[in-house]
Amino acid sequence: MSVMKRLSGIVQAKANKALDKAENPADMLDLTYEKQLENLQKVRRALADVATAKKRLELQANDLKTQADKLQSQAKQALSQGQEDLAREALARRATIGEQLEGLGTQHQQVDAQQAQLTQTSQRLSAQIESFRTKKETMKATYQASKAEAGVGEAVSGISESMTDAGMTMQRAQDKIAQMQARSAAVDELLTSGALPDITGSAPDDIQQQLNAASAQSDVDAQLAAMKAELASSAPEALPASSAGASAPAGSADDIAEASVETSDGAGQ
Amino acid sequence: MIVRILGDRLYDVSDRDLPGIERLDTDMDTALKAGDEPAFSAALAELIAKVRSTASALADDDDRKSDLVIPPEGATLQEVRDILDAGV
Numbered sequence: 001m002s003v004m005k006r007l008s009g010i011v012q013a014k015a016n017k018a019l020d021k022a023e024n025p026a027d028m029l030d031l032t033y034e035k036q037l038e039n040l041q042k043v044r045r046a047l048a049d050v051a052t053a054k055k056r057l058e059l060q061a062n063d064l065k066t067q068a069d070k071l072q073s074q075a076k077q078a079l080s081q082g083q084e085d086l087a088r089e090a091l092a093r094r095a096t097i098g099e100q101l102e103g104l105g106t107q108h109q110q111v112d113a114q115q116a117q118l119t120q121t122s123q124r125l126s127a128q129i130e131s132f133r134t135k136k137e138t139m140k141a142t143y144q145a146s147k148a149e150a151g152v153g154e155a156v157s158g159i160s161e162s163m164t165d166a167g168m169t170m171q172r173a174q175d176k177i178a179q180m181q182a183r184s185a186a187v188d189e190l191l192t193s194g195a196l197p198d199i200t201g202s203a204p205d206d207i208q209q210q211l212n213a214a215s216a217q218s219d220v221d222a223q224l225a226a227m228k229a230e231l232a233s234s235a236p237e238a239l240p241a242s243s244a245g246a247s248a249p250a251g252s253a254d255d256i257a258e259a260s261v262e263t264s265d266g267a268g269q
Numbered sequence: 270m271i272v273r274i275l276g277d278r279l280y281d282v283s284d285r286d287l288p289g290i291e292r293l294d295t296d297m298d299t300a301l302k303a304g305d306e307p308a309f310s311a312a313l314a315e316l317i318a319k320v321r322s323t324a325s326a327l328a329d330d331d332d333r334k335s336d337l338v339i340p341p342e343g344a345t346l347q348e349v350r351d352i353l354d355a356g357v
Contacts, residue, residue, distance in 0.1 A: 001298065003294055003301060003340070004272070004294045004337040007275075007337075007338040007340060007349075008273075008335065011335075012334070110343070118276075120277060124278060131332070161273070161334055161335065165276065168276075172341060
């Protein structure tokens with residue numbers, strides 16, 4: 001059976017159900033008008049909710065992009081240090097972020113579409129309210145003069161259908177907002193659980209710590225190599241003096257090496 | 270024939286254009302029954318495009334009732350199925 005006919009039956013039935021049954025047409029007109037105003041308020045609130053949800057999505061996407069760029073450069077740095085496993089880890093995390101970003105992008109498009117439909121709905125309702133405000137007074141006057149229904153039923157049922165449409169559009173927008181909030185929460189959860197690195201920048205992430213440790217280690221290696229070369233080129237009689245002179249830097253190199261071990265231990269926790 | 274696109278507006282479809290619109294409605298129904306999402310999306314998009322390009326849009330403040338209702342633009346098969354199944 002025709003989708004359009006079935007949908008029409010559902011919309012008409014919803015619209016009839018939403019109609020305020022009043023004692024007389026004059027009251028029915030006033031009640032319908034009040035409902036229109038309420039309906040418009042709701043649509044405007046839904047529009048504000050969509051804007052808020054969209055903003056959050058955009059901020060999150062920006063954070064994720066920054067993080068993806070950072071992981072990309074960390075992968076390069078790890079590779080240049082010969083740490084292929086670390087580079088692989090950074091790229092794997094970057095891929096996870098890529099998936100999240102793609103999901104956020106799709107949702108952003110959907111929310112854009114909802115925003116456009118709500119904006120359209122809001123404009124249409126405003127125009128209908130404006131026109132019905134004067135029309136209902138004319139209808140009331142006609143009713144009082146002739147006691148004829150004067151097309152009241154027809155007018156309010158059309159308006160009720162329009163409000164039903166607005167209600168369905170709002171419902172759809174709210175569903176999309178809820179889906180979007182669920183995704184935002186999931187991204188937050190991933191970030192805080194450590195499945196993705198901390199993007200607040202408050203603490204160095206574990207990949208950065210390993211990169212720092214490796215670079216500290218290579219500094220130590222370079223210093224040791226330099227000292228060995230210096231010792232080798234020194235005259236044997238100068239040994240005690242230069243070994244005393246070399247003991248301080250050697251000690252501090254040990255400290256650095258220890259600090260690196262601590263840092264990488266800390267990252268493992 | 271007055272047609273409403275949900276989330277959009279009312280359109281007046283001429284008798285001449287009605288058969289083409291009904292054909293797309295049938296495509297949409299077939300896809301809905303088969304659970305064929307791509308075919309459903311394509312039929313809905315084409316239907317909306319056809320109505321917008323051939324029918325005349327009614328003024329924003331027109332408060333007539335419609336004869337036929339088209340799902341909102343971008344609605345998924347599941348969304349439409351949910352509306353139809355939930356009823357009133």
